Amino acid sequence: MKETRHIPVLLNEAIVAMNLQKGDVAVDATLGGGGHTRKILSCVLPGGRVVAFDADERAIGRFQRSAESDTGVRQAMEDGSLVVVRENFSRVAEMLRSLGIGEVDAMLADFGFSTDQMDEAERGFSFRSDGPLDMRLDERTETTAATIVNGWDDEALAKLFREYGDEPKAWKIAKAIVARREVKSFERTSELAETVSGCYSDVERRKMNIHPATKVFQAIRIEVNGELSVIKTFLHDGIPLLRKGGRIAVITFHSGEDALVKRVFSELSKGCVCPTGFPKCVCGQLPLIKTLSPKFILPSEAEIAENPRARSAKLRVAERA
Numbered sequence: 001m002k003e004t005r006h007i008p009v010l011l012n013e014a015i016v017a018m019n020l021q022k023g024d025v026a027v028d029a030t031l032g033g034g035g036h037t038r039k040i041l042s043c044v045l046p047g048g049r050v051v052a053f054d055a056d057e058r059a060i061g062r063f064q065r066s067a068e069s070d071t072g073v074r075q076a077m078e079d080g081s082l083v084v085v086r087e088n089f090s091r092v093a094e095m096l097r098s099l100g101i102g103e104v105d106a107m108l109a110d111f112g113f114s115t116d117q118m119d120e121a122e123r124g125f126s127f128r129s130d131g132p133l134d135m136r137l138d139e140r141t142e143t144t145a146a147t148i149v150n151g152w153d154d155e156a157l158a159k160l161f162r163e164y165g166d167e168p169k170a171w172k173i174a175k176a177i178v179a180r181r182e183v184k185s186f187e188r189t190s191e192l193a194e195t196v197s198g199c200y201s202d203v204e205r206r207k208m209n210i211h212p213a214t215k216v217f218q219a220i221r222i223e224v225n226g227e228l229s230v231i232k233t234f235l236h237d238g239i240p241l242l243r244k245g246g247r248i249a250v251i252t253f254h255s256g257e258d259a260l261v262k263r264v265f266s267e268l269s270k271g272c273v274c275p276t277g278f279p280k281c282v283c284g285q286l287p288l289i290k291t292l293s294p295k296f297i298l299p300s301e302a303e304i305a306e307n308p309r310a311r312s313a314k315l316r317v318a319e320r321a
Contacts, residue, residue: 008035009310010251013297014108015039017249017317023047024105027096029089029234030054034063036108038073041082045072049081051099055088055138088138090230093237103243110251111231112313125221127193127213133186135217135224145220149186154178164228164256165219172199173216192216218254228260235264239289242320247292253312258296265291265318289318 014036020026020043028037031054041050054060063084067073076082085095089109096104125135133146152160154174161170173196180186180195196213197205205212222228239248252258268288272281296314304311 007307007309008033008039009110009112009307009313010297010299010303010315011035011039013299013315014110014249014251015043017292017297017315018106018108018247020044020106021048025049025101025103026051026106027092027104027108027238028052029092029107029109029238030111031063031084032059032110034066036110037063037082038070040106040108041073041076045076045081049083049101050076051083051085051096051101051104053085053087053089053092053095055086057086057139060084060086088230090233090237092234093241096241102241103246104241105243105246107238107242107246107248108251109231109234109249111227111257112251112253112309125217127189127211127217130188130190133189133192135221137225141225143224145192145224146186148220148223149177149192150181160223161216161219163219164222164254165215166255167215167219169199189217222254222256228256231257231260232264235261235268239268239318239320242289244320246320247317248289248320249315249317251313251315253314258314258316261316262296265289265316269318287321290321292317292319 018026018040020040022044023046024044025048026040026044028040028050031037031052034052037050037052041048044050064077067077073082077084083099087095096102133144133149135145136143148157148160154171154177157174157177158170161167161173167173176195176199177186177192180191186192186195193211193213196216197211200208200212235250242248250261252261269291271285271287272283273285274281274283293316296316298315299310299313
């Protein structure tokens, strides 16, 4: 198994935002390449504890292998200061309870896919190298990209591409997919990428700064892994676990993800919801959090130059009220 090639995004900004202290209990909801986890661990030890989640067995395997040559991380895993859980972050509350943890001081979630996952052709996440149409983050689940591409009708596909990919040619691409699969079912990423690219003219393709299939692949990946629904569950279940003053930092890469995080933060920041005009509050609702980043935090130009995949990253931060 290869070592990780993933570079953690907005690392310093996220660490500063969480205001980590020695002895803190922290959650990294998305282990990935382990860059954020290692930095968090260094901030809370000695005396602290980190619980890292990832549904991807391969990501955990890479991290555990790298830990063999890292004395500090290996010792933390042996003594329980670092616990790695193979579960989707949407189950954060349940998993923390099983570990006897009722409250935490900080949470971090990076909702982007890692370089390691995108570069594994056999996972089918990318159009840059040919592979099976899979795209499952957790390979224990059944629905794959091929399930959607070969099974959904044109209206459902078009809606998916519009809503999760902001794809301007959603309908044309959906129709092209249905026509192509009547001849032969889609099996490979190259087949899908070729069909999508064929919906753009040579002139249009030359003017694009991304591959024509980028948005379609993104939309299908989001659907296969239920990404927006699990993010919503994570935020609603995880934030109440923060101690007073505890912080949550969330990194998103897609406009739909960022809009969801912004909306949930706004909802949980509200106090009284009584109708305007009531002489006094009768609902008793208090703000659960206060947002510390009214406008998202972006990576620096230097980081983007070093790691182009950081260019679409946005960081939002909130504190438990």
